[in-house]
Amino acid sequence: MLDLKALRRDPDAARAALARRGGSDAETFDRVLVLDERRREILPQLEGLRAEQNAASQAIGKAQKARKANPPAPGSQADADAAIAAMRDVAARAKALQEELTTVEAQLQESQARLPNLPHPDAPPRDTVIRTVGEPAVDGLDLRANAEGEASSAALDHLQIAGPDRVDMERGARLSGSRFAYLRGDLVFLELALVQWALSKLRGHGHEAVVPPVLVREEALYGTGFLPDTEQQIYTLPDDELFLVGTSEVALASMHAGEILEGDSLPRRYAGFSPCFRREAGAAGSADRGIFRVHQFDKVEMFSFVPPEQAEDEHARLLAIEEEILGDLGIPYRVVDIAVDDLGSSAARKFDCEAWLPSQEQYRELTSTSNTTDYQARRLGVRYRPEGGKPETMATLNGTAIAVGRTIIALLEHGLREDGTVVLPECLVPFGAPAVLPAA
Known part of the structure; x- marks a missing residue:
């Protein structure tokens, strides 16, 4: 507000x-x-x-x-x-x-x-690539060979690499409808390793780990600016007057709703892990098949409460952590300064990190970080008391640490070897991920 x-x-x-x-x-x-x-x-x-x-x-x-x-x-x-x-x-x-x-x-x-938040003066009129990190592969080897017995130049996508025994879309659709999947076997341990590794890394950066509720009241969505704005994307439980969150940002922002925090306790930084739910209205294109765009997914989200004058530095800090994570995982990516007309209601400025996906031969959004200035805090009544001063409204910021499904897609496509196995990042192995996934 x-x-x-x-x-x-x-x-x-x-x-x-x-x-x-x-x-x-x-x-x-x-x-x-x-x-x-x-x-x-x-x-x-x-x-x-x-x-x-x-x-x-x-x-x-x-x-x-x-x-x-x-x-x-x-x-x-x-x-x-x-x-x-x-x-x-x-x-x-x-x-x-x-x-x-x-x-x-x-x-x-x-x-x-x-009224949406006022955009940052430097928010660009169109999406602007700030930097590109890593060498994207232009194509890949289709290990299944074509009808003539020759290798195809089309890269395998994550469904072909994992196989239906590890990403079971058919049974997921039978159970819950389209855009649901069973994640099975080794990929379950890969997911859990990603989550534990990310939370451990974020703890080292001063973020407290949180597993928040995923059912929230209307005022939480209103407070974060998702209402009135994205009603069409939100699952509701009308009999209970509750909503399923599309991101743990909603619950993390509301942790201190109506509170006055002491200035010397700031910044407050959290890392929330939760399942997330989005209706994702409309038909998905072929590039969105599999687990790229689904109704239920897991995510580790960063959230910060800071004095307003520290918001821009905190935004740069969250982006640096996102890039550190992608670098450690060996995923080529680019950073995009998002266009002012595509910020969403609460963000004054937003940066996306887009991962290169060989199967699509394009960059796709993997993480995002937003500076919402005092917009959410004002709606939620979150304030802080500077030493010797009166309560003031603070700033809030959010950033994706790990979007689990999309990160798994990137790891499968970039870790694929000619024998059909997938080599996973060494940093995940101590957290329970296999070093190598067998061929499907």
């Missing part, structure tokens, strides 16, 4: 920043300013009427006590009746203003909630 004081202070700058997103936020922004102005007009009027009520009530109370102690003088009852009538008129006006204030505040909050 945007800071109303900042919007009032420089509305033109805020309007220009929102225009860079390319959406239709101008009308909502103007409505917010009008409602805010009306709210600020009502408050002193209501305060004045309440002061009149209090003064009149005290005067009438004194008059009534005096009348009991002394016989009423001629005309005094009429004066008292007039005062009572006047007070009733003031009370009616105060009630009407209070009702208008309640309506205005509700409309203001609704309109504020629909």
Whole structure:
């Protein structure tokens, strides 16, 4: 949620920043300013009427006590009746203003909630590749050979490499529908190794490991900016008024909702592991087959609470950790500064790390990190108290450490050898991953 004081202070700058997103936020922004102005007009009027009520009530109370102690003088009852009538008129006006204030505040909050975060001045107009790391393979060897018995130049994808005994899409679809899979055998140990290795690495970077709930109330999704914005992607349990999270960012951001943290306890850094659920509406293309885009997947997510002035440095820090992870796993990748009109409602700036997938001969998103400035914290009521100061709103940031399914895809395709086996990164072996996956 945007800071109303900042919007009032420089509305033109805020309007220009929102225009860079390319959406239709101008009308909502103007409505917010009008409602805010009306709210600020009502408050002193209501305060004045309440002061009149209090003064009149005290005067009438004194008059009534005096009348009991002394016989009423001629005309005094009429004066008292007039005062009572006047007070009733003031009370009616105060009630009407209070009702208008309640309506205005509700409309203001609704309109504020629909405004996205102001983008960072350096967020680019289009996706911009910052750097490319590692040498992507242009093609690969199809070990199955074609009908003529010759090798094909098309690289095997993860389903062909793993085989149905390790990525069982057919049985997953029979059980739950399309875009569900059974992960089996060695790939289960690979997944668990990825998670434990990532959590161990993040602990070394000062992140506390967390396994959060995956069912959350509406206010958690509202607080992180997923509502109102991505309703079509969210699984709901209407009978329980709960929602399945699409990322543990939601639960981690809400850990300190409504709290005031002491400034000397910051930064607070967490690493959440959880299953995630997304409806992923629409038909998947051939490049998204298998476990690349599914309804249920596991992820290790980084989350940070920091003072606002530290947000940009923290964003660079999270990106550096993501790159360290990809480097340790030996996955070629590129870093992309995401276009301003594709940031999502809560992000002021976002960087994606895209892994090179030989089977697709293109880069695909593997991790993402966003600086949400004070947008989420303001919605969630998360504040901190600087030493000797008053509570202030802090900044929050998130970043993917390991998107398990997509990371497994990259490891399978980059670790494939001519005999059909897959060599896995040595760093995962101490955490239970096999050093080599046998051929399918």
